[in-house]
Amino acid sequence: MFTGIVTAIGTVREARQSGDLRAIIACPFDPASIAIGASIACSGVCLTVVERGGTPGDAWFAVNISGETIQRTVPGRWVKGAAINLEPALRLGDELGGHIVTGHVDGVGQVVEITPVGDSKRFVIAAPTELAPYLAPKGSITVDGVSLTVNAVEDQADGACHFTLNIIPHTAEVTTIGTLAEGDGVNLEIDVLARYLQRMQALRG
Template identity: 70%
Template sequence: MFTGIVTAVGTIEQVEQRGDLRARIACPWDPSTIAIGASIACAGVCLTVVERGGQPGASWFAVDISAETVSRTARDTWREGARINLEPSLRIGDELGGHIVSGHVDAVGTVTDWEPEGDSMRVTVSAPRDLAPFIAAKGSITVDGVSLTVNAVRDQLDGSVRFGLNLIPHTAEVTTLGELAQGSQVNLEIDTVARYLQRLESLRR
């Protein structure tokens, strides 16, 4: 379980195709704090640490990424040189600064608009029709592992949905979201609470 509060940005140093895809990710953590078998959200995807090494401030860990995960996440997420948002799993007693995040990507979205608004950036993302019932103004959504608040929602004629987000300068600087541009693909995870509310509503019909 995660909160969508990114604690570091890592870089994929090496990708090796085995039975699954193995990625080695450089990060600024102390390797002694990275446990084998631990869960780390990588660009919003919950993955298991299978190797680790390095030294404090210049460590690395490796994860195995199944073909299913590759097929359901944004293109270029797992390429060598890619920068990805990192968050270790939530521990009892940790502050829940964002919202409850499972690390399971529901769909891939596409950035359709990107423009300054004051000191911040207003970003519009298009999501497929399956996610439309779960996205609401003032609700939460996870974008590439970052917990954000939905500002506005516009349903489209084809059933898809476009929603607006506001990125303050701090979020743009400490995550990879500041590198987004029109046409960028992003990993999306809907709010867990919205998922269960939709399920309860469907059973009443």
């Protein structure tokens, strides 16, 4: 489990195909704090550490990324030089600063519009049809591993929807959200509570 509070930005140092895709991600962690077999959310994707090394502040860890994961996440995300939002798994007693995040990407959205509003930026993101029922104003959404609050939802004629977010300067600075541009893809994970409520409602119907 995660909270959607990104603790660092990593960089894909190497990515090579050998059965599954194996990626090495450079990060500012202490390698002694990264356990083999531990889970780390990488831009919203829960991945298992299979190797680690480096020095404190200049560490790296390796993960294997399955074809299923690649198909369900933003195309071209796992390439050398790509910036990745990182969050280690939640530990008992840690502060739940965002919301409950599983690290299972539900779909890919697309940035439709970015508009400055004061010091912040207003993002409009298009979500696919299958995710539209799970999005609601003031509800939670995970975008590239970042816990955010939905400001508004606008349903589209094709069944998809557009939702808006307010990105404050701090969020833009400490995550990759600040580098996004119109047309970019983003990994989306809906609120786990919304998933269960939708399932319950469907069974009752």
